[in-house]
Amino acid sequence: MKKWDFRDVLLLLVLLMLAVNAFLSLRPRKLEAETFKLDDCITARPSEKPAAYLHVVSH
Numbered sequence: 001m002k003k004w005d006f007r008d009v010l011l012l013l014v015l016l017m018l019a020v021n022a023f024l025s026l027r028p029r030k031l032e033a034e035t036f037k038l039d040d041c042i043t044a045r046p047s048e049k050p051a052a053y054l055h056v057v058s059h
Contacts, residue, residue, distance in 0.1 A: 037052070
């Protein structure tokens with residue numbers, strides 16, 4: 001049986017850490033979204049500049 005060198009142990013640990021990292025990145029993550037005030041996007045007159053803008057994405 002071959003004796004394990006220090007380099008072999010380090011490579012095995014790196015491989016194990018990469019496998020754990022890949023496994024953890026596959027799990028679904030909680031969605032997070034910034035909330036905004038819709039009132040900041042609405043102005044009284046068309047010539048006024050709103051305090052915020054609303055970006056709408058259709059899926």
